[in-house]
Amino acid sequence: MIEAQGLSKRFHDKKRGEIRAVDNVSFRCAPGQIYGLLGANGAGKTTTLRILATILEPTDGTALVCGHDVVEAPEKVRANVGFLSTATALYPRLTAQELVEYFGRLNGLDEVTLKKRIDDIFARLDMNSFRDRRCDKLSTGMKQKTSIARTLVHDPPVMIFDEPTLGLDIMTARTITTFIRECRDRGKTVIFSTHIMSEVEKLCDVIGIIHGGKLLTEGTLAQLRERYAEQDLEEIFVKVVSPLQNQAEV
């Protein structure tokens, strides 16, 4: 379970002054549900997810992840979260297995459990052919599978995906989307950010549209279609974002 309560994040930029990357964002994501955070580049998606993964600290507000506060108990939060983004790269000089082992140990798994978990994951993701290959020698698809294995090794109840398919070819992106669905089917709480409408339509149970750091609207796809009298998600997105966009341009 994820509960964001009035999350805000302000940065100070020498040229632009104070920037509100996330502005009073609140939402809830239940187990067995995929929450899609939809927004353009710079909308505040990554910052929101980084706060939930406790990589960044909120300026105001807080969030509860599996009942743990992101500000007060960040290490407990991280122990319950699997975080995957295009920015989470792999250690080039470790093999796929060494990398997954490393994160398993950091998550406090004992050696017996770790071995069993790795064997299961590597078999499930068809990774055994490259388990002893160094990460800098892996193809993009193999790297993504290794990243997935890393996020799964401690079997976290919450999964956070920050634009996980960005820049990937169709087949590799498909591996990721299949994996996200599997996470939901296993009862995990999944939050997923993207700017690709088709992915949101296919995957998400609840959609939140974020722009300028503000969560402008949220609901199921059906609810959004009804609320904005549009069938196409792209049209809905434009309707939601346009007033704010025009305001900013003025």
Add this chain to the structure above:
Amino acid sequence: MNLNAVGIVYRKEFREWVRDRRTLISTVLVPLFLFPLMMVGFSALAVVMVGKAEKETPKVMILGGEDSPQLIGSIKKLDSLDIVPYAANWKEQISNKDIRAAVEIPEGFEKSLQTDQSDTVKIYFYDGEMKSSFGANRLEKFLKDYRDSVVKDRLAAKNLPASVLSPFTIKQENVAPPEKVSGATFGSFIGYTVIILCMTGAMYPAIDLTAGEKERGTMETILSSPISRMDLVLGKFLLVFSASLATAILSVISMGTSFAILGHTSAMNTSSGHTLALNLGLLSVVSVFVMALPLSFLFSAVLMTIALFAKSYKEAQSYLTPMTFLIVIPAVASMMPGVELTPKLALIPVLNTSLVCKEIISGTYHWNSIIMIFVSTCVYAAAALFLAFKTFQRESVLFRS
């Protein structure tokens, strides 16, 4: 603090470190092979070059002296000099290394000698040019011997003994044990080298584990794991510290071996003719190592903190280059003649360690200074590590864009 987590990070960083080719070069190859190459190789080369220069019979020109046939005749008879005919462009010939030196015999030289007058014989040479110096030295030696024989003849003519000119002789004699002489000669050099290598050994891992992580995009990966930032910093720091120490240890071993080889080849001699064989005792080696520990700790923490501000490997290198000067300058200052360890200097990091290493290697142990330097450097090192912890907490540094 979770020591198990620190250990996990350390072991992982160590594994990556030994698989990095740059590590092999900066930590192992440079200290192990640079010294033998620099010291044994260059010394052997110098011996060969000097020997070759000494074997050459220098071409020398005589200027004037037509009215001093006896002296000219004696010079021409010398096998150690090759006398060439006079040419007006003799200065140019010396500068162009066509001839090595020229000797100017003043007019009426022999006549002056007969009338007990004093005159000046000038030797012209190319200062700083080894072969020219050898030519000038041979001329000078011959002329001194010639002068001594003239003095002897003059004294004999007046029935005076030769001892009238030297009522007593002066002789300097070294009473310090040979290892102290060698220690005083090489102490500052060894201290300087150990310090520099402690820094270079720490530099590459410090960059790789901070700016390198940012550049490769693994910083966010590790920050999303449950390890606390303090444990993460500590694990990384211990690796950088190990690399720095490994470099220092290898450099001391390599230096010891190089000096041992040099001792056998007798390539280095003191002015008193003794060979400088550096016998580093176990106490000296252990003491230098103990003094290098807090400094290495300090370098590791400072370099990591600075490198963390950079977004890329290259940027970190540019940040750390001025830092190198900050370390080299006090290390070099300790090698200056007359710079001795004082209570004030004992508080200046780098300089203090360099000076105390010099004393230790020459066998002098001022325990008050040693304790003061060790403690003060430990305090600086602890402050630097605290700064590294604080820097790792700063989002503006970790996610600088």
